Amino acid sequence: MFKVLAIVFFFATTLFADVQDYIIGLNAYRDGFDKMAVESLENYITDSNDSAKTNFAKYVLYKIYLKNRNYEKAYAHFQDIETVKDDRFNHSQMIKDKMFILIEINCKKALDYLQENINDVLASIYLNSECKIPEELVQSVAESNLNPNIKTAFIIKLKNKPEAAYEIAKKTDFSNLKKNILKYIGSFFYNNGYYDIFWNVYSQYKDDDFVNYALKRLFDVSQYENFIYSFETNRKFYNISNSNYCRAIESYQNLGRQFNCEIIDSCYNNKDGKYLKAKLSCFINNRNTNTKNFIKEEFNNNTNLFCTYAEHIITADLYDNEILSMFSKCDNKLKLAEIFIKNRQPQNVITLLENDESDSSLYTKTRAYILSGNEEKARKTANRIKDKSLKERLFDNEK
Numbered sequence: 524m525f526k527v528l529a530i531v532f533f534f535a536t537t538l539f540a541d542v543q544d545y546i547i548g549l550n551a552y553r554d555g556f557d558k559m560a561v562e563s564l565e566n567y568i569t570d571s572n573d574s575a576k577t578n579f580a581k582y583v584l585y586k587i588y589l590k591n592r593n594y595e596k597a598y599a600h601f602q603d604i605e606t607v608k609d610d611r612f613n614h615s616q617m618i619k620d621k622m623f624i625l626i627e628i629n630c631k632k633a634l635d636y637l638q639e640n641i642n643d644v645l646a647s648i649y650l651n652s653e654c655k656i657p658e659e660l661v662q663s664v665a666e667s668n669l670n671p672n673i674k675t676a677f678i679i680k681l682k683n684k685p686e687a688a689y690e691i692a693k694k695t696d697f698s699n700l701k702k703n704i705l706k707y708i709g710s711f712f713y714n715n716g717y718y719d720i721f722w723n724v725y726s727q728y729k730d731d732d733f734v735n736y737a738l739k740r741l742f743d744v745s746q747y748e749n750f751i752y753s754f755e756t757n758r759k760f761y762n763i764s765n766s767n768y769c770r771a772i773e774s775y776q777n778l779g780r781q782f783n784c785e786i787i788d789s790c791y792n793n794k795d796g797k798y799l800k801a802k803l804s805c806f807i808n809n810r811n812t813n814t815k816n817f818i819k820e821e822f823n824n825n826t827n828l829f830c831t832y833a834e835h836i837i838t839a840d841l842y843d844n845e846i847l848s849m850f851s852k853c854d855n856k857l858k859l860a861e862i863f864i865k866n867r868q869p870q871n872v873i874t875l876l877e878n879d880e881s882d883s884s885l886y887t888k889t890r891a892y893i894l895s896g897n898e899e900k901a902r903k904t905a906n907r908i909k910d911k912s913l914k915e916r917l918f919d920n921e922k
Contacts, residue, residue, distance in 0.1 A: 594627040626652035685715040734761040747774040814841040869895040882910045
């Protein structure tokens with residue numbers, strides 16, 4: 524009888540000890556005493572035969588180990604209960620926790636887990652890890668229905684692998700992304716030569732940089748018509764670069780069209796000879812009414828340029844007496860005078876050569892006076908010619 528009572532007492536004491544470790548462990552966990560909880564629950568599961576309590580103890584232990592970044596021990600307990608059906612388990616959180624653990628202990632297993640269960644939550648956790656994004660995951664993400672923000676995050680993480688990023692971008696809807704993300708994505712693919720993605724983003728977002736990117740691209744592929752349309756439309760609202768103003772000029776020229784000469788001012792940073800030449804050419808081609816004022820303001824800054832273009836200025840009838848007086852400084856003034864002689868405009872010859880007393884100039888002025896019918900001034904002018912042969916030729920021509 525005594526032996527029977529001893530055996531019963533032994534089992535009762537052992538059972539109480541097991542339950543006591545279990546209860547102490549759970550209470551310690553709830554009160555935040557992780558070390559005590561781990562010690563008690565680890566003791567409990569060592570000898571426990573109660574599968575329900577054992578499973579819950581392991582559930583609590585994996586949570587504690589995960590919290591304290593002891594991922595190996597957390598995963599050991601997690602694996603034991605992963606498939607257990609227990610209403611006390613937060614199964615949705617367990618799905619996330621498994622990924623949190625795997626990205627720390629085995630990226631290959633984390634990758635496989637994501638491939639099997641690709642969704643926004645697990646993909647986000649994987650993205651925030653040090654695990655790499657291999658080709659097989661790129662394809663899975665591209666073909667998936669992941670949230671566009673998640674797909675975009677993969678693109679950004681693949682910044683050093685633009686080809687891989689492109690595979691995802693081709694199948695990503697960018698319509699509802701934040702502006703700063705759109706700016707990054709558009710710039711990234713533009714700079715890496717994936718212009719179809721840039722144009723996709725451009726349809727959703729525009730700023731000064733994007734408009735200038737778009738204009739440069741249109742010009743580079745010789746779409747001058749589209750360039751001009753975009754340029755004229757966007758320069759009212761965006762800050763167009765100097766380079767694209769220059770491209771606009773070239774686009775108009777390539778199409779053989781006139782353009783507003785004022786855009787030349789925004790093309791050139793320095794108002795040097797190149798600027799003056801471009802502006803003058805435009806004014807002449809457009810027969811712009813501002814040409815005369817432009818010549819008067821800039822003539823002394825680049826006399827040779829204006830003298831070179833003097834014939835065109837005269838032909839376009841973009842001069843007056845003040846400008847003719849300026850042209851008197853040109854080395855080609857006698858050639859200019861011949862244009863007026865040919866056009867039967869003797870007074871312009873006289874104005875142009877008024878202060879020039881060289882024999883060649885006097886010869887040409889005499890011809891102008893003869894053309895105008897002023898014989899008296901013709902003879903007085905001719906008398907000042909020192910070269911007799913030239914004078915004789917003049918009057919031979921007159922006869």
